[in-house]
Amino acid sequence: xxxxxxxxxxxxxxxxxxxxxxxxxxxxxxxxxxxxxxxxxxxxxxxxxxxxxxxxxxxxxxxxxxxxxxxxxxxxxxxxxxxxxxxxxxxxxxxxxxxxxxxxxxxxxxxxxxxxxxxxxxxxxxxxxxxxxxxxxxxxxxxxxxxxxxxxxxxxxxxxxxxxxxxxxxxxxxxxxxxxxxxxxxxxxxxxxxxxxxxxxxxxxxxxxxxxxxxxxxxxxxxxxxxxxxxxxxxxxxxxxxxxxxxxxxxxxxxxxxxxxxxxxxxxxxxxxxxxxxxxxxx
DNA sequence: ATGTGTTCCTGTCCGC
DNA sequence: TGCGGACAGGAACACA
Numbered sequence: 001x002x003x004x005x006x007x008x009x010x011x012x013x014x015x016x017x018x019x020x021x022x023x024x025x026x027x028x029x030x031x032x033x034x035x036x037x038x039x040x041x042x043x044x045x046x047x048x049x050x051x052x053x054x055x056x057x058x059x060x061x062x063x064x065x066x067x068x069x070x071x072x073x074x075x076x077x078x079x080x081x082x083x084x085x086x087x088x089x090x091x092x093x094x095x096x097x098x099x100x101x102x103x104x105x106x107x108x109x110x111x112x113x114x115x116x117x118x119x120x121x122x123x124x125x126x127x128x129x130x131x132x133x134x135x136x137x138x139x140x141x142x143x144x145x146x147x148x149x150x151x152x153x154x155x156x157x158x159x160x161x162x163x164x165x166x167x168x169x170x171x172x173x174x175x176x177x178x179x180x181x182x183x184x185x186x187x188x189x190x191x192x193x194x195x196x197x198x199x200x201x202x203x204x205x206x207x208x209x210x211x212x213x214x215x216x217x218x219x220x221x222x223x224x225x226x227x228x229x230x231x232x233x234x235x236x237x238x239x240x241x242x243x244x245x246x247x248x249x250x251x252x253x254x255x256x257x258x259x260x261x262x263x264x265x266x267x268x269x270x271x272x273x274x275x276x277x278x279x280x281x282x283x
Numbered sequence: 284a285t286g287t288g289t290t291c292c293t294g295t296c297c298g299c
Numbered sequence: 300t301g302c303g304g305a306c307a308g309g310a311a312c313a314c315a
Contacts, residue, residue, distance in 0.1 A: 003308060034291070076309055119292045121309060164286060173310075180308055271287065
């Protein structure tokens with residue numbers, strides 16, 4: 001599923017199709033995803049112009065001319081498909097509807113944006129634009145990892161006294177926004193920090209080093225998403241899932257790529273989720 | 284307040 | 300080819 005880089009890639013892919021464009025017709029094909037959709041969602045979307053497409057953590061925020069903002073979360077399996085628009089040099093018609101196409105936005109000019117989510121852990125809601133930051137799903141989210149508020153002093157303070165493993169702490173959206181299982185594994189591998197270490201017991205110098213590593217891991221993934229956007233989107237209009245190479249995630253049994261390490265990537269389970277890390281160099 | 288386990292849902296993959 | 304189980308990129312929620 002989408003973590004911050006994938007969500008940002010989806011957002012960027014949607015900008016040329018949605019920003020400044022009017023939703024001619026919204027189709028809502030079921031009453032809910034993870035939670036019930038807001039009342040009359042299709043009516044409140046139809047006829048609105050998308051004035052801006054923003055992102056906060058893993059949420060895409062579509063500001064509407066009505067003064068409301070559509071809040072979108074992709075959950076584990078949510079995907080956005082674009083059809084009927086000029087994609088690169090090709091023109092695509094709308095493909096046949098697929099299972100789990102839950103929300104379809106027909107845009108003035110003929111483009112279509114389809115939200116498909118097999119597992120339905122995704123979510124959509126509407127909130128008055130000035131109150132989006134106070135929305136219950138967003139209010140307690142921590143700083144954006146690529147913003148100025150996420151810095152060395154902040155992270156040290158946020159983890160102070162925490163007995164939970166650093167892996168769990170970095171997954172906690174209240175501490176830092178947007179990280180998920182993949183990029184936490186990747187960041188800890190690069191920073192050579194053992195994911196089992198208690199967050200509050202890690203030397204401040206190591207936490208300082210972790211901050212730019214997190215930024216780098218995310219920035220590089222966004223960059224990879226950007227390049228995949230140019231190629232992949234032309235193929236079938238699906239946004240956000242791109243080829244990316246990981247050093248630790250999903251590589252159980254493979255040699256550790258850290259130079260001169262010679263270790264092997266192992267897998268453990270922490271709070272019910274797989275952690276991939278090098279048992280040799282992540283100390 | 285903090286930490287941990289459960290839960291929502293479908294699809295895919297792997298071993299027998 | 301079928302079947303069962305493990306697993307999947309999230310995170311709210313209930314409970315110790």
